[in-house]
Amino acid sequence: QQQVKQSPQSLIVQKGGISIINCAYENTAFDYFPWYQQFPGKGPALLIAIRPDVSEKKEGRFTISFNKSAKQFSLHIMDSQPGDSATYFCAASIQGAQKLVFGQGTRLTINP
Amino acid sequence: EPEVTQTPSHQVTQMGQEVILRCVPISNHLYFYWYRQILGQKVEFLVSFYNNEISEKSEIFDDQFSVERPDGSNFTLKIRSTKLEDSAMYFCASSEAGQGGFANTGELFFGEGSRLTVL
Numbered sequence: 705q706q707q708v709k710q711s712p713q714s715l716i717v718q719k720g721g722i723s724i725i726n727c728a729y730e731n732t733a734f735d736y737f738p739w740y741q742q743f744p745g746k747g748p749a750l751l752i753a754i755r756p757d758v759s760e761k762k763e764g765r766f767t768i769s770f771n772k773s774a775k776q777f778s779l780h781i782m783d784s785q786p787g788d789s790a791t792y793f794c795a796a797s798i799q800g801a802q803k804l805v806f807g808q809g810t811r812l813t814i815n816p
Numbered sequence: 817e818p819e820v821t822q823t824p825s826h827q828v829t830q831m832g833q834e835v836i837l838r839c840v841p842i843s844n845h846l847y848f849y850w851y852r853q854i855l856g857q858k859v860e861f862l863v864s865f866y867n868n869e870i871s872e873k874s875e876i877f878d879d880q881f882s883v884e885r886p887d888g889s890n891f892t893l894k895i896r897s898t899k900l901e902d903s904a905m906y907f908c909a910s911s912e913a914g915q916g917g918f919a920n921t922g923e924l925f926f927g928e929g930s931r932l933t934v935l
Contacts, residue, residue, distance in 0.1 A: 738923075740859075747820070747907050747926030748859060793859060802847065802864035802872040804924065809858055 706731060708796050710807025718815050723781040725810045727794035730775065734796040738804070739768065739779050742791045751792070752779070784814045818842045820927035822908050828933045829898055837893045837930045839908030848891045849909040849924065850883065852876070859907065865891065898934045905929040 710727045717723045727737075738753035754761045754768040754777065761768045767780040781788055794807040821840045829835050841848050850862040863873040865883055880896045891910075895902055909924040 745928065747909075747928050748924075749926065750923055753923070802849070802866070803861035803874070804851075804859075805861070806859040 706805050708794055708805050708807040710794050710810060712810060713808065714811040714813070716813045716815060717784045719784065719786060721784050721814075723784045723788065723812055723814070724778055725792055725794070725812070726776065726778045727807050728774075728776045729796050731796070731798075732775070733798050734805075735799050736797045737768070737770065737777050738795050738797075739766075740793045740795060740806075742793065742809075748793060781812075784812075786814045786816050788812060789814045818925075820908055820910055820925050822906075822927035822930050824930055825928070826931040826933070828935065831900055831934055832897050835895045835898055835902075835932060837895075837906050837908075837932070839891045839893075839927060840889050841891055841908065841910030842925055843889070845910035845912055845925070847871075847911045848883075848885070849911075850893045851907045851909060851926075852904040853907065853929075854904045862893075862906075895932075898932070900934050903932060903934045905931050 708727055708729050715723060735756055739751045740748035741751045742748045752763050752766050752768055754770050756772050759770050765782045768777060770777045789812055792810045792812055795804040797804045820842055823838045848865040851859050852862055853859045861874050863877045863883055864871045868885060882894045884892050907929045908927045911924050
């Protein structure tokens with residue numbers, strides 16, 4: 705019940721295309737859903753996050769779509785660029801709990 | 817920009833040896849964490865630390881692990897007797913206090929990690 709399932713495991717997108725990564729969860733107590741971006745040799749860095757009281761959040765080219773009834777959320781990267789090539793992790797947490805539960809990660813490659 | 821710094825960046829040790837990984841969290845942060853990432857796998861929570869004590873720990877964080885904040889700036893993870901399966905990247909993270917005294921656990925700031933290789 706504490707798991708967050710992420711797909712796909714890897715994704716290749718052409719420059720300018722839309723990258724879509726999906727996550728699903730079981731625990732309805734989760735109330736905070738961040739996405740982290742990790743470049744090789746670096747730690748994860750917060751990219752964008754959403755709470756379940758909204759269905760969508762957009763920051764520049766990055767959008768989170770959230771479907772509370774389906775217990776799913778996704779990251780959309782519009783106009784994908786080679787510099788977006790990285791591993792992306794979705795995560796979930798319960799406010800007041802002290803830990804993030806991460807998905808398995810998606811290795812995104814943007815071809816020029 | 818403030819950042820979390822970790823040392824060493826890479827440590828190789830023999831099975832059964834003790835290892836100490838060090839972290840300097842962001843100075844005004846009050847919550848400190850250790851996560852680990854086995855090669856090619858997801859990031860896993862180990863432990864959180866607040867007000868000089870462990871506030872939450874995972875089942876991974878057994879008796880061979882300990883954490884300490886020996887002074888006002890450092891935060892350490894000690895592995896008493898390393899095993900082969902402890903080989904991983906260990907990430908330190910920190911966060912500010914959130915509303916109601918709880919940390920806003922979504923906004924963690926991670927260090928670049930310490931790669932531990934146990935032979």
